[in-house]
Amino acid sequence: MTDNNTDKVPPSIAIVGGGIAGTTSAIHFSELGYNVTILEKGPSLVNGPPICHLHAGGNLYRDISQEQCLTLLKQSIETIRLFPHSLNIRPTIIAVPHSDGGNPDDLLPRLKVIQESYRALIEKDENNRVLGSPDDYFKLYDKKQLQALALRSQPESPTTLDEWCIPFAKHSNLEALKFPVAIVQEYGLSVFRLSATAQLSLEKQPNCKVLTNSQLLSVDKVEPTIKSSSELKIGELGKWKLNYLDDEKALRSFQVDYLINASGFETGVVDDFIGSQQQRLVEFKAAYITKWEQCAEEWPEVIFHGPRGTPQGMAQLTPYADGVFQLHGMTEGITLFKDGLVSSSSDSSQPKLPTRLLKKITSGWTEEQLKERTEAAISHMSQFIPTFSDALVGGKPLFGAQQIPGSDPSLRAAGVSFSGDNYARLEVVKASSTLEAAQKIAMHWFKLPTRSDIETAHPKTMSLNLTNVEKKAVQLTQERDYPAALAIVTGEVR
Structure with missing residues (x-):
């Protein structure tokens, strides 16, 4: 010092x-x-708030700038190096459904820029090689490739991007998706x-x-x-x-x-x-814990893009051990809440959440609230992964309020x-x-x-x-x- x-x-x-x-x-x-x-x-x-994803490139967020994506990549690498034992090392699949207005090809230029930035960080310092080879930072799949993967059996310990893709290819409703589908080396984080x-x-x-x-x-x-x-x-x-x-x-x-x-x-x-x-914003959010007993495979994380705040909002499937999955659904009935995004005022720097949301933070959830929103999250995910409809409520939500400066x-x-x-x-x-x-x-x-x-x-x-x-x-x-x-x-x- x-x-x-x-x-x-x-x-x-x-x-x-x-x-x-x-x-x-x-x-x-x-x-x-x-x-x-x-x-x-x-x-x-x-x-x-529910921490579950290492944003090593920010690919969950189509609406943020490329500059923010590159910043998140660098910061995520530093986080891995400081907290290596917090990682769940598996990739993330990014899919664009027909219900979304986006074009999956729009992701490609940014993915290439992030990939080259990762390569440059490794050339600068070999200790930054924490997301695997930069050549494997992402891979694209068309419909025929996924259909072929669906015929394969996943090994007990998947290591390649193809092997990680197998359960997604088997269980997803490919007819509901636009192509290509991307798989990216964005890992999971265990908040615990x-x-x-x-x-x-x-x-x-x-x-x-x-x-x-x-x-x-x-x-x-x-x-x-x-x-x-x-x-x-x-x-x-x-x-x-x-x-x-x-x-x-x-x-x-x-x-x-x-x-x-x-x-x-x-x-x-x-x-x-x-x-x-x-000046700042505060947003209350929740993610939901589910148990999918029928799951016998190692899943990647899966993101189905969708317009935020609408019934078709993004669906996020985060895998953990023993068939436990954490779900986000970016709709007001699932992860987002009515009046859940609030701003500071001229009288106070502290945005004021509605009393009903503050009560969740201080006193927890009722069983009825827990069941209703978790089942809504399961239903939301099931439109893309039909067999996930068998999943059950697996515990109380992970929830909290997130600050956003400005x-x-x-x-x-x-x-x-x-x-x-x-x-x-x-x-x-x-x-x-x-x-x-x-x-x-x-x-x-x-x-x-x-x-x-x-x-x-x-x-x-x-x-x-x-x-x-x-x-x-x-x-x-x-x-x-x-x-x-x-x-x-x-x-x-x-």
């Missing part, structure tokens, strides 16, 4: 929010040697193994204090005694005093030199505490913004953006250049092994009342 602090006392950093953004920053700054306190109101870390990695890593950091079940009440600025900026050292920019209720509901406070707002959909609450007016709801690649000398807000939309955001804070505050040697820069995190991460992740599924299948490693093992 290098800084301008002549007395060599490491600066102290408070991170409000223990989601994937906050914990990634806590890992990064703890590994650098800073004194970190992370404040999380929930009982454990990384327990927010992300959470396990974060918690196990931070337990190894003696300079990181994790305060869970702790509710932030207010933030006060403590002005420095020295007024001349030329005389100020790090830590004398003015401190932040955080007042909170601890896990026993006792009033506590502490002071730090720097404050990172990683509060997710409640980022605006902390902005309001410090008087920093910001006013563009299609924004996916975002990172960090600053107010004043020692306040930063993490405004990540996707989990893959978190390490880059932490590195930008390190550069902005401490002039630390971004290191490409991610592994050697995070030795305690890299010392974790997959067996312990998976064991901890299974424990977290039990604590949060989800199927253990969501924590178990699936796909290729490397």
Whole structure:
């Protein structure tokens, strides 16, 4: 760690929010040697919106720019290198149904650009070869090729793109699709193994204090005694005093030199505490857990494109172990909700979700709500994979609210913004953006250049092994009342 602090006392950093953004920053700054306190109101870390997909190219989103896709590719590679044990290594199929107005050929130019960008990243640093060979980044299939694959039996451990395509070719209604269909090396993420990695890593950091079940009440600025900026050292920019209720509901406070707002959909609450007016959106979303007993094959992830918010909205099938699948359906009756996208106002930086949606976050779902929306998701998927109609409700939904900085709801690649000398807000939309955001804070505050040697820069995190991460992740599924299948490693093992 290098800084301008002549007395060599490491600066102290408070991170409000223990989601994937906050914990990634806590890992990064703890590994650098800073004194970190992370404040999380929930009982454990990384327990927010449903994270299931590594957006290594952003191919789920046709409406985002090519620039965002390339940013997501680079960020995703960095995420894999920091959190290797969180991956489910299997590809993703992108299909365009006749019910969608898009043309699958429109994906091809962008896929080629992403492929070449991946190749260039590998040429720059061989450690970036985390998505397999760039020659295999994507492959296209016409109808006859899929019909031929449907006649084959999938091996027990598929490794080639053709082998991964077999269950899709067998079970999908090919008559409902336009061609070609693309398969892309975008992998899956286990939010439970992300959470396990974060918690196990931070337990190894003696300079990181994790305060869970702790509710932030207010933030006060403590002005420095020295007024001349030329005389100020790090830590004398003015401190932040955080007042909170601890896990026993006792009033506590502490002071730090720097404050990172990683509060997710409640980022605006902390902005309001410090008087920093910001424009942002918040969107409530849910994904649904299903059990498909008849499934005896290793599935890729499958995306059937469709116009967002309509009855034909995108359908997303995410496979886990033991026939458990997570479903998204981008309709108001499934993943999206009426009045679920809200904006900040002139009075507050914090967008206000309807009470009925906030109640889901704080109190959970009724059995009726769970059953109705999960069955709607199964029905939505079954129009493309008819045999999936046999699937059953497999558990409670994965749900939460997602923040989007600014006013563009299609924004996916975002990172960090600053107010004043020692306040930063993490405004990540996707989990893959978190390490880059932490590195930008390190550069902005401490002039630390971004290191490409991610592994050697995070030795305690890299010392974790997959067996312990998976064991901890299974424990977290039990604590949060989800199927253990969501924590178990699936796909290729490397």
